[in-house]
Amino acid sequence: MAEEDPNWRSWLAAAQDGDTRAYASLLAAALPWLRRRARARWPGSSAADIEDIVQETLLALHQSRHLYDPDRPVQPFLFGILKLRGADVRRHRQRHSGRETAIDDISPDAGALMTRDTQEQDADQHRVMDALAGLGARDRQVLEMLKLRELSLKEAEAETGLSISALKVASFRAMQRLKQALKGDSDEN
Amino acid sequence: MKTEDLITQLAQNAKPVRRALPPGALTARWLLVTLPVLAVMVLVMGPRPHLLALLMQPRFAAAEILAAATTVISAYAAFCAGRPDEPGWKLLMPVAAFLLWLAELGRQCFVLAVQTHGAALELHADWLCVPAIAITALVPAVAMVWLLRRSAKFRTTHACLCGAMAAAAAAELALPLFHAADTMMMVLVWQMGSVALFTMLGALAARLGLTALHA
Numbered sequence: 001m002a003e004e005d006p007n008w009r010s011w012l013a014a015a016q017d018g019d020t021r022a023y024a025s026l027l028a029a030a031l032p033w034l035r036r037r038a039r040a041r042w043p044g045s046s047a048a049d050i051e052d053i054v055q056e057t058l059l060a061l062h063q064s065r066h067l068y069d070p071d072r073p074v075q076p077f078l079f080g081i082l083k084l085r086g087a088d089v090r091r092h093r094q095r096h097s098g099r100e101t102a103i104d105d106i107s108p109d110a111g112a113l114m115t116r117d118t119q120e121q122d123a124d125q126h127r128v129m130d131a132l133a134g135l136g137a138r139d140r141q142v143l144e145m146l147k148l149r150e151l152s153l154k155e156a157e158a159e160t161g162l163s164i165s166a167l168k169v170a171s172f173r174a175m176q177r178l179k180q181a182l183k184g185d186s187d188e189n
Numbered sequence: 190m191k192t193e194d195l196i197t198q199l200a201q202n203a204k205p206v207r208r209a210l211p212p213g214a215l216t217a218r219w220l221l222v223t224l225p226v227l228a229v230m231v232l233v234m235g236p237r238p239h240l241l242a243l244l245m246q247p248r249f250a251a252a253e254i255l256a257a258a259t260t261v262i263s264a265y266a267a268f269c270a271g272r273p274d275e276p277g278w279k280l281l282m283p284v285a286a287f288l289l290w291l292a293e294l295g296r297q298c299f300v301l302a303v304q305t306h307g308a309a310l311e312l313h314a315d316w317l318c319v320p321a322i323a324i325t326a327l328v329p330a331v332a333m334v335w336l337l338r339r340s341a342k343f344r345t346t347h348a349c350l351c352g353a354m355a356a357a358a359a360a361e362l363a364l365p366l367f368h369a370a371d372t373m374m375m376v377l378v379w380q381m382g383s384v385a386l387f388t389m390l391g392a393l394a395a396r397l398g399l400t401a402l403h404a
Contacts, residue, residue: 018205027196055192062199064342066206067272080273084343 353391
């Protein structure tokens with residue numbers, strides 16, 4: 001371990017007494033040193049993992065700065081935290097790596113992200129049912145007969161007592177309102 | 190979050206902290222609590238007759254000295270375990286002390302077995318050992334957890350194992366002063382078995398206790 005800057009000891013001792021400037025100086029000076037030591041200890045780790053380990057080390061230092069003895073050098077204290085917290089981070093990664101998939105490089109609409117084959121269809125159906133529920137009773141009745149149950153105009157005429165031309169107009173307007181409702185829904189999303 | 194931003198936030202939250210005592214000072218404090226408890230326990234249970242003469246016997250004295258050494262070394266290791274700048278070999282010292290103690294008891298058992306033509310190997314149930322060790326070790330174990338609450342920030346499980354072993358070894362230091370084992374094999378199986386059992390269960394309880402204190 002290279003000779004440490006003698007200021008580090010006085011900075012950490014002052015930080016224990018609540019000196020925020022001395023603490024900021026120590027952390028800023030220790031950061032590149034910690035990154036170097038982490039890279040040297042775990043050469044196979046990604047840059048993101050190294051940064052995670054360094055951040056965990058800084059947090060652990062903050063929570064345990066009362067353990068530092070000002071008569072002793074700072075570097076073995078910091079390096080001890082780096083080793084212990086780094087091992088914790090790597091153990092945690094290895095334990096969870098089997099259950100995790102990196103999704104940064106996968107397109108959001110890729111099939112790999114689906115949990116079920118009918119997931120997209122189910123989501124669309126759910127949106128349409130929601131939009132239908134928001135329409136008036138007359139619109140819902142007309143759409144249900146002509147679009148969902150697929151009755152002919154004559155059959156619908158017999159069931160509702162409306163004329164064929166009135167059913168055509170009602171169906172057209174209900175479809176317009178449904179489209180509008182779906183459009184509003186997608187705008188919200 | 191960027192590390193530079195984290196540093197700014199940590200520096201802004203640097204409140205004054207009370208420095209933790211070094212491991213040697215914590216060990217001394219723990220002994221200040223533990224030794225009177227052991228003395229009271231021996232007095233309450235009634236010391237064995239001819240205790241001074243017993244302590245003069247090399248065999249008995251060697252076992253007591255090794256129990257005392259295991260107690261002090263384990264306590265010191267427990268207070269070292271939570272500090273990041275203490276080397277890992279200090280955590281193995283209690284294992285070495287315990288094995289040395291066990292080896293000496295084993296040697297004594299072997300020698301006595303040869304001298305008594307196997308009588309030292311007799312073994313029967315001695316249920317007093319387990320509660321005696323547990324009750325005697327209880328206060329030292331609680332004191333250990335209390336003293337560890339600020340210093341066991343790292344390697345907490347190691348700290349708890351060493352601390353529980355210190356409490357159990359302290360109890361085993363006191364036990365032969367008020368309770369006589371019939372044979373050396375009884376010492377090895379019942380008394381040392383109780384020490385091992387208390388170390389395991391005590392470490393588990395201490396871990397839970399420290400987690401509760403840290404929460």
